[in-house]
Amino acid sequence: MAFVKNIFDKNFIEYASYVIRDRAIPDLEDGLKPVQRRIMHTLFEINDGLFQKVQFVVGRTMKYHPHGDMSIYGALVNLANKEIFIDKQGNFGNKYTGDPASAGRYIECRLHHLAKDFLVTNPEITHYVPNYDGRDLEPEVYRSKLPVVLIIGAEGIAVGMSTKILPYNLKEVLEAEIKCLRGEDFVLYPDVSTGGLIDVSGYNDGNGKIITRAKMDTSDEKRIVITELPVDTDAKSLLNSIDAAYKAGKIKISSVDNFTTNHCNIEIKLPRGVYSKDVVDSLYAYTDCEKTIACQMLVIKDNMPVVMTATEIIKYYAKKLTAIIKDELEFEKKKLTEELFIRTLERIFVEERIYKKIEEQKTAETVAAAVKKGFIPFKDELLREVTDDDVEHLLQIPIRRISLFDISKNKEQVAAITGRIKEITRRLKHLTDCAVEYLQEMIGKFEKMAAEAKADEKDFSLERKTTITSFSVVDVKEVAKRDIPLRYDDKGYLGIGVSGGRELFKVTPFDRVFIVRKSGMWSVWDVTQKMFVDTGLWYCNYAEKEIINKVLFTIIYRDPVTKYAYIKRCRVSGWILKREYNFAPEGMEVLHIDTREKFSFTLNYAPKPRVKTLKGEFKAQSYEEKGLKANGVRLENREAVDIVVE
Numbered sequence: 001m002a003f004v005k006n007i008f009d010k011n012f013i014e015y016a017s018y019v020i021r022d023r024a025i026p027d028l029e030d031g032l033k034p035v036q037r038r039i040m041h042t043l044f045e046i047n048d049g050l051f052q053k054v055q056f057v058v059g060r061t062m063k064y065h066p067h068g069d070m071s072i073y074g075a076l077v078n079l080a081n082k083e084i085f086i087d088k089q090g091n092f093g094n095k096y097t098g099d100p101a102s103a104g105r106y107i108e109c110r111l112h113h114l115a116k117d118f119l120v121t122n123p124e125i126t127h128y129v130p131n132y133d134g135r136d137l138e139p140e141v142y143r144s145k146l147p148v149v150l151i152i153g154a155e156g157i158a159v160g161m162s163t164k165i166l167p168y169n170l171k172e173v174l175e176a177e178i179k180c181l182r183g184e185d186f187v188l189y190p191d192v193s194t195g196g197l198i199d200v201s202g203y204n205d206g207n208g209k210i211i212t213r214a215k216m217d218t219s220d221e222k223r224i225v226i227t228e229l230p231v232d233t234d235a236k237s238l239l240n241s242i243d244a245a246y247k248a249g250k251i252k253i254s255s256v257d258n259f260t261t262n263h264c265n266i267e268i269k270l271p272r273g274v275y276s277k278d279v280v281d282s283l284y285a286y287t288d289c290e291k292t293i294a295c296q297m298l299v300i301k302d303n304m305p306v307v308m309t310a311t312e313i314i315k316y317y318a319k320k321l322t323a324i325i326k327d328e329l330e331f332e333k334k335k336l337t338e339e340l341f342i343r344t345l346e347r348i349f350v351e352e353r354i355y356k357k358i359e360e361q362k363t364a365e366t367v368a369a370a371v372k373k374g375f376i377p378f379k380d381e382l383l384r385e386v387t388d389d390d391v392e393h394l395l396q397i398p399i400r401r402i403s404l405f406d407i408s409k410n411k412e413q414v415a416a417i418t419g420r421i422k423e424i425t426r427r428l429k430h431l432t433d434c435a436v437e438y439l440q441e442m443i444g445k446f447e448k449m450a451a452e453a454k455a456d457e458k459d460f461s462l463e464r465k466t467t468i469t470s471f472s473v474v475d476v477k478e479v480a481k482r483d484i485p486l487r488y489d490d491k492g493y494l495g496i497g498v499s500g501g502r503e504l505f506k507v508t509p510f511d512r513v514f515i516v517r518k519s520g521m522w523s524v525w526d527v528t529q530k531m532f533v534d535t536g537l538w539y540c541n542y543a544e545k546e547i548i549n550k551v552l553f554t555i556i557y558r559d560p561v562t563k564y565a566y567i568k569r570c571r572v573s574g575w576i577l578k579r580e581y582n583f584a585p586e587g588m589e590v591l592h593i594d595t596r597e598k599f600s601f602t603l604n605y606a607p608k609p610r611v612k613t614l615k616g617e618f619k620a621q622s623y624e625e626k627g628l629k630a631n632g633v634r635l636e637n638r639e640a641v642d643i644v645v646e
Contacts, residue, residue: 024156025163028299028308028316029141030119031148033156035075038064040085041138043111044121051089055104064131064138069104077101080109082152083460084170084446087112095194096260098234114445118146125327143324145438147173147317149299150188150310161305163298165206166190166231168310170446171462174439180318181436188310194264195228195465205309206297211473214238214264214289218276224283226266230291231466235260238288242268245286250480251279262459284474292473322431325438333424340417341383342393347410348378349394367395480508486527488537497529504540512543512577520555520583520590524575538593548572554594554620556601556643557584557632563639565591565603566632567618569625585631591643597621600646606639 026033032040042061046052058072065072077093080086090107093100101107120126120143128137153167169191176186189200190210199211215228229238235258245251252274259265270279284290297308308316349371357370368391375386427434446462453460482505488494489501494515496507507513507527516522518536524543525531541547548571555568568583575581584590592601598621605614616636623633 024158025161025298025300025305026149026154026156026165027141028149028301028306028313030144031150031152031154032142033075033154035061035065035067035072036079037142038138039072039076039079040111040115040119040142043086043109043115047111049110051087051108051110053105054107054109057109058104063133063136066132073104076109079152083112084151085112085115086110094234094262096229096235096262096264097258098236114442114449117442117445118148119144120324120328122328122331124331125324143320145321145324146442147177147313150313153190154299158305161298162296164293164295165297165299166210166293166295167192169462169464171443172464173314174443174446176314177318177321178436178439180314181322181432181439186311186314188314189468190231191464191466192231193459193461193465194231194233195467196230196233197228197467197469197471198231199471200468201470203295205311206295207307207309209292209294211471212291212293213284213471215467216280216283216289218280221275221277222270224268224270224276224279226268226289227264228465229264230288231293233288233291235264235266238266241286241288242283245282248286249484250286251282253279281474285480290474318435321435321438325434326428326431329424329428329434333421333428336417336421336424337383340414340421342390343410343414343417344381344383345375345386345390345394347407347414348375348381367391371395480510482506482508482511484508484527486513486540488533488540490535492532492535492537493530494533494537494540495528495530505542507542514539514541514543514548514572516540516553516583516593518590520557520588520593521580522572522583523580524577526577539595543575545574551595552597552625553583554592554596554599555583555590555632556592556594556635557588557590558640560587560589563606563641564637565635565640565643567620567623567635568630568632569620569623570628570630571625572628583628591640592645594620594645602644602646603635603638604641604644605636606641608638 039061058069061072080088080092087110091102126143127140129140131138150168150173151170154165156163176188179186197213202208212231214226214230217225254269254271257267357374371391372386450462484496484507485503486507487498487501487503511527516539517534558565600619603616
């Protein structure tokens with residue numbers, strides 16, 4: 001058994017680690033899940049500027065992501081709808097109406113031209129690893145210059161943990177990063193493209209909750225128009241929730257018309273005598289017009305799941321951006337330095353006629369030695385030693401190119417390269433300024449993209465769509481109206497679903513009722529459809545302490561052994577839901593329970609020899625109130641047969 005347990009433990013840990021790191025949780029480095037990263041890698045591979053069928057891209061991605069085409073297709077559609085990774089052509093679904101995208105064979109996509117500007121694909125900077133079968137290489141993670149995880153958001157459930165990151169406004173994120181680089185204060189809140197209202201008082205920088213509402217136009221008191229959707233909601237799901245609330249009798253409406261296309265437009269008409277101010281709170285309480293969304297910024301950082309805040313992510317990316325720019329500048333400087341060396345080498349080789357020295361040589365070794373010897377007098381002009389590879393490069397220069405070699409052009413190229421190296425050296429000393437400059441340049445590119453999208457009537461904008469405001473959650477108990485009859489029939493059933501019987505009072509589905517049964521047992525229950533409570537119910541009312549505390553219960557009971565009768569007067573001050581309590585001591589027989597302050601009753605006694613008085617008259621108000629757990633007061637030392645209450 002221990003062996004089997006160890007196998008299960010090991011396999012479960014491996015499975016949990018795989019799901020957390022390689023499936024459900026995005027990596028902080030590039031903000032992407034593995035399937036999204038592999039889609040982008042495929043698009044970079046096949047990028048030729050032309051649109052490709054989505055199904056073709058999905059098929060190519062499967063050599064990196066062997067988990068079925070539908071998971072890749074869904075991730076690609078979702079990523080394309082973020083607008084900054086993939087250019088799309090065709091029906092990719094509608095985030096307002098909830099309509100799905102067309103099949104992959106009908107729609108097309110290509111790499112967005114701006115994706116190259118913030119996802120670093122240079123193998124010298126981004127680390128590539130073998131794919132699952134070892135035939136190809138894929139990026140372990142991209143080095144992203146932008147905080148993608150905040151821009152596009154993420155949602156995923158892994159083993160024992162989950163992430164829910166709402167998307168942020170692209171421009172606000174970049175501006176916050178600029179402020180961070182400059183040492184200025186900044187604050188960030190979510191922004192979704194479908195708009196709506198959000199209360200961020202409990203957001204806790206990404207690890208709390210938001211309350212989101214639909215934006216409504218109530219200027220017409222007989223009509224409500226929903227113009228913006230709550231976060232994580234589409235028109236279809238919103239309409240379903242409204243329909244369910246209407247069928248349950250929780251909201252009063254006449255009709256609902258959905259005119260949603262590329263923006264939300266749901267029109268709710270109200271019946272006669274009902275006005276918009278009377279219905280708005282009910283819509284918030286009973287439908288998806290108001291939702292509470294819990295958020296948690298769980299990401300993979302350094303190969304481990306970590307909970308971070310939005311502020312921490314911005315600071316991380318600000319530091320990371322300067323590191324990426326440094327690596328890119330140093331790589332470019334290294335490349336230019338090598339090119340400068342080659343240009344200098346070629347000029348000296350031609351200008352000083354070193355190539356003439358190889359004409360008399362008989363072997364490859366002596367040719368190489370002659371070339372290297374020819375450069376010895378010019379050692380001070382070279383940046384490094386001449387290698388065999390350099391000699392091979394020089395020997396491959398065609399004679400025609402040597403004869404037409406332009407010394408002036410070579411010097412211009414060298415001057416240009418030298419100038420660029422000096423510029424890179426200067427920029428390496430001012431990396432923060434370079435990072436700010438890059439972010440400002442990206443903002444400019446996105447603004448241009450937004451202007452083009454507006455001209456083409458496409459749905460991409462840098463303007464904030466979601467309005468930040470403050471409001472309290474509408475409590476369904478507060479807006480619910482007590483208009484459902486609570487009935488009790490002669491078979492002993494109580495509930496809002498009981499047919500026939502008598503109506504006790506009106507309730508809401510959220511009420512609780514205080515019940516005193518025939519046996520003297522009392523309890524508190526939620527309003528139910530139908531529940532057996534016994535025949536001869538003594539008392540039933542709303543289980544509200546301000547009501548029950550005022551009720552003085554009088555319990556008259558009899559000892560089944562001695563037949564002596566007792567009276568007890570008490571109040572109920574508290575209870576536990578669905579727990580049974582007894583007014584009378586255990587084993588006693590309850591004769592009568594009353595809630596009046598004053599009343600009279602008569603006890604009939606068992607006949608005894610030489611006893612003429614067979615009745616005893618009493619007044620309940622003559623007896624003092626006691627505690628709920630106290631015993632009653634004996635009325636007389638005589639056997640009571642029954643009771644008559646006036």
